[in-house]
Every structure is written in structure tokens, then in C-alpha cells.
Amino acid sequence: MLEIKNLAKTFFPGTVNERKALQGINLTLRDGDFVTVIGSNGAGKSTLLNMIGGRLRPDVGSVSIGGRNVTKIAENRRARWVGRVFQDPMAGTAPHLSVEENLAVAMGRTRTRNLLPGVSGKDRVFFKEQLASLELGLENRLKAEVGLLSGGQRQALSLLMATMTQPEILLLDEHTAALDPQRAALVSNLTGNIVDRDKLTTLMVTHNMEQALQLGNRLIMMHEGRIILEVDGETKAGMAVKDLLGEFDKLKGGGVSDRTLLQ
Numbered sequence: 264m265l266e267i268k269n270l271a272k273t274f275f276p277g278t279v280n281e282r283k284a285l286q287g288i289n290l291t292l293r294d295g296d297f298v299t300v301i302g303s304n305g306a307g308k309s310t311l312l313n314m315i316g317g318r319l320r321p322d323v324g325s326v327s328i329g330g331r332n333v334t335k336i337a338e339n340r341r342a343r344w345v346g347r348v349f350q351d352p353m354a355g356t357a358p359h360l361s362v363e364e365n366l367a368v369a370m371g372r373t374r375t376r377n378l379l380p381g382v383s384g385k386d387r388v389f390f391k392e393q394l395a396s397l398e399l400g401l402e403n404r405l406k407a408e409v410g411l412l413s414g415g416q417r418q419a420l421s422l423l424m425a426t427m428t429q430p431e432i433l434l435l436d437e438h439t440a441a442l443d444p445q446r447a448a449l450v451s452n453l454t455g456n457i458v459d460r461d462k463l464t465t466l467m468v469t470h471n472m473e474q475a476l477q478l479g480n481r482l483i484m485m486h487e488g489r490i491i492l493e494v495d496g497e498t499k500a501g502m503a504v505k506d507l508l509g510e511f512d513k514l515k516g517g518g519v520s521d522r523t524l525l526q
């Protein structure tokens with residue numbers, strides 16, 4: 264369960280560069296909720312994920328994960344509860360380590376003081392099983408350097424690394440945006456399957472509205488640091504992209520030129 268209360272963040276307050284990135288955000292995800300997040304550029308989507316992951320601290324408000332108030336807990340210490348996949352396939356994996364070494368590092372995330380994890384025979388069996396579920400043949404490439412994999416394979420591996428330890432909250436930050444359409448569809452499908460199978464509580468930022476409607480059981484729309492629309496599962500199931508665009512125009516007062524930024 265994730266509970267966000269009255270979260271606010273202003274960058275460069277009191278200067279000409281002042282940016283109110285988040286203003287009074289309240290959001291609760293029950294266990295197993297999969298919420299997709301859409302919004303215009305600069306709406307505060309990444310800032311919200313950074314607050315949950317611990318990369319940024321809010322000015323006011325709190326973040327609780329699994330009933331623990333983690334607002335003041337550093338990113339590295341929060342990592343045991345938070346899985347995260349970034350837009351850049353290079354960001355989630357270490358290029359000069361092998362596939363199995365990367366997975367061992369991901370396993371180490373939840374073990375204390377295990378900075379140089381080795382790979383045991385038992386680990387290897389588990390890794391093979393997990394990799395086989397991606398259906399990319401990576402289970403036969405345990406010793407391959409990750410830097411040699413394609414962007415799609417790397418992002419699938421990042422997804423596996425972020426989910427393998429069953430985090431209490433999974434954060435996906437436009438994790439398919441840098442992939443070509445075919446690989447994006449593959450990673451998107453994998454995401455749906457893994458989250459569904461493991462009932463992971465998930466928050467996914469995307470600019471792809473088809474994807475935002477297709478995945479997850481709830482949707483939120485952000486604009487200028489606020490949540491301006493919340494859509495529950497049943498309503499979401501009956502919505503098309505044009506309905507979302509219509510809602511955006513309505514909430515923005517209509518006829519606003521930056522509706523295209525949602526896409």
C-alpha cells in the first residue's frame with residue numbers, strides 16, 4: 264500500500280526560476296492497484312515518482328509505503344521496498360556486468376550488507392526460471408555482458424530486476440518510451456503479465472494514452488503539479504483516447520493548445 268498525503272515541492276522558491284512541481288498531492292494505492300499516470304510536459308509526473316523513490320524530498324507532506332512513513336528515509340534505504348524502471352534502458356542495468364551478475368545485484372537490494380553478491384547454483388536456477396518467463400531466450404545468456412544486449416532486452420531485464428524481489432511499490436517512469444514500437448509493445452505486455460501475476464502495487468508514468476488505458480486498473484491525469492482527474496477501473500475500461508483528450512480539454516477550460524503534449 265502506498266499513501267501520499269498533501270505532497271508539495273517547489274524548485275528554486277522565491278526566484279525568477281520558481282517552479283511549483285507538485286501542489287497538494289493526495290493519492291492512495293491499495294495493495295495490487297496498478298495506476299497509470301498521464302499529463303502534459305512539466306506536470307510533475309517524474310517529480311512524484313522521485314518523491315516516492317526517495318530521490319527527492321518534499322517541502323511538505325508525507326509518503327508511506329506498507330504503513331511505514333518513509334518521507335525522511337534515503338533512496339538507497341528505501342530501495343528494499345521500491346522497484347523502479349527508468350526511460351533509459353541503460354539506467355537500470357550495469358553494462359559491464361553479466362546478466363546473472365546484474366540479477367545478483369538486484370537480489371542484493373533486499374539483503375543487508377551484501378555489496379558484492381556472488382551467484383550460487385541455487386540463484387542460477389532461480390534466475391534461469393525468471394529469465395525464461397520473459398521469453399527472450401536470455402536464460403541461455405547468463406554470462407553475456409549486459410552492454411551487448413538490445414535496448415528491448417535490456418529494458419525487459421531491468422523490469423525483471425525491479426520486480427523479482429516483489430517490491431511493495433513498483434515505479435515505471437516512461438519505461439517503454441525509448442524503445443521502437445515493436446519492443447515497446449513487448450515490454451508493455453511483459454509489464455502487464457508480471458504485475459498481474461505477482462499482484463504488484465504499481466505506478467506507471469506514460470505519454471502513450473493507449474497504453475495508459477490498456478494497462479492498470481486506475482488512471483490519474485496531472486497538470487501543473489496537481490492531479491486533475493482520477494478514473495477508476497470500470498470507467499477506464501469504457502474509455503477511448505478521444506475521451507481522455509476531451510476530459511483534458513474540459514478540465515483545462517477547453518481549446519487549450521497543449522493538449523497534444525499529453526501524447
Ligand SMILES: Nc1ncnc2c1ncn2[C@@H]1O[C@H](COP(=O)(O)OP(=O)(O)OP(=O)(O)O)[C@@H](O)[C@H]1O
Binds near residue numbers: 306309
Ligand atoms: N531537479 C529540478 N530542478 C529544477 N526544476 C525541476 C527539477 N525537476 C523538475 N523540475 C521542474 O518541475 C516541473 C515538473 O517537472 P517533472 O519532470 O516532474 O514533469 P513531468 O510531468 O515528468 O514532465 P515530462 O512529461 O516532460 O517528463 C517542471 O517545471 C520542471 O522544469
